[in-house]
Amino acid sequence: MHYGDFSKLCENVTGRVGLCARRGRNSVPRRPFGSAAVFDFRAICALTLFILAGCASVGKKMSTLPTATSNTSHPTEAVVLFRMVADEDGIGVPAPLTPSPRGKWSFRTEVASEQGSSSGYRTVIAGRLDPASANAGWGFLTLPPGNYRFAYSALRTKFSMADAVQSMLGRGRSTPYRVEIPPGASVLYIGTFGVSCQRAGKWFGYTLHECTSIEVRNEDEAARNITSAQLAGFAPMQVDLAAPASGQTGGVR
Incomplete structure (x- = not known):
């Protein structure tokens, strides 16, 4: 899964978790599922997106041409x-x-x-x-x-x-x-x-x-x-x- 796809997934799931949490508080008092679950999932998403962003940056560099060099230069890539x-x-x-x-x-x-x-x-x-x-x-x-x-x-x-x-x-x-x-x-x-x-x-x-x-x-x-x-x-x-x-x-x- 790429960075953009995972980002959209996080937004979608986080929204659904928050909705479930609000419904849980309204329908069943003391239900052990609420804002803490939303926070935990957002923290996991943030960490995962950070890692994926770094990987995407390295991958993009690999798939991009370096600056053209002449025959007399010493290319590093x-x-x-x-x-x-x-x-x-x-x-x-x-x-x-x-x-x-x-x-x-x-x-x-x-x-x-x-x-x-x-x-x-x-x-x-x-x-x-x-x-x-x-x-x-x-x-x-x-x-x-x-x-x-x-x-x-x-x-x-x-x-x-x-x-x-x-x-x-x-x-x-x-x-x-x-x-x-x-x-x-x-x-x-x-x-x-x-x-x-x-x-x-x-x-x-x-x-x-x-x-x-x-x-x-x-x-x-x-x-x-x-x-x-x-x-x-x-x-x-x-x-x-x-x-x-x-x-x-x-x-x-």
Whole structure:
């Protein structure tokens, strides 16, 4: 759930809790449910919204292009370029990284840093360069040099593949891939992720889709065309395909 959705939910539920509290006082004296419950829920909402706002700020930075640099400069962040191609029962999923329109089945990018104290996955909506490339599955993230793990997640989706993770409410996470961003990189193409899925045979545990395989392909020529057209102000593109991180789950699962 994103910041805006949770904010609306808090407003709605807080209003209902307050209404119930007032009705409780009017109909049943000494009912152990009142303003304290409203206050507690508001406090929980405030704390949760604060945390979500921080996460949203970091995620927005990842999906925003850095200031364009010349070939002679030393960039501190790289544009990590990638593509996702997904199909369900043999039919291609248009714009798989784009969550609009609301309710559309789409994928989120999961990123975990392998350095520092923060080793958990962060869910990010990939940045878009232009509508045409986004519809073809191209996306990017802005990240500093270092070692990372990339995976994909989707609501109501089970990932039946090696090292995949299932979580509550049917949000699964795919096999993780390792990505290394070298110092000085400006644009880094990490590959085209091909995901094969099928409609779930039965609705169980909030699952409507099942993805059974993922692979990384090299489409560096297409990536160079995207870079030339959309990232002309950046240094030449480098290629370093993501590699499966099997057996290296550590603390970032």
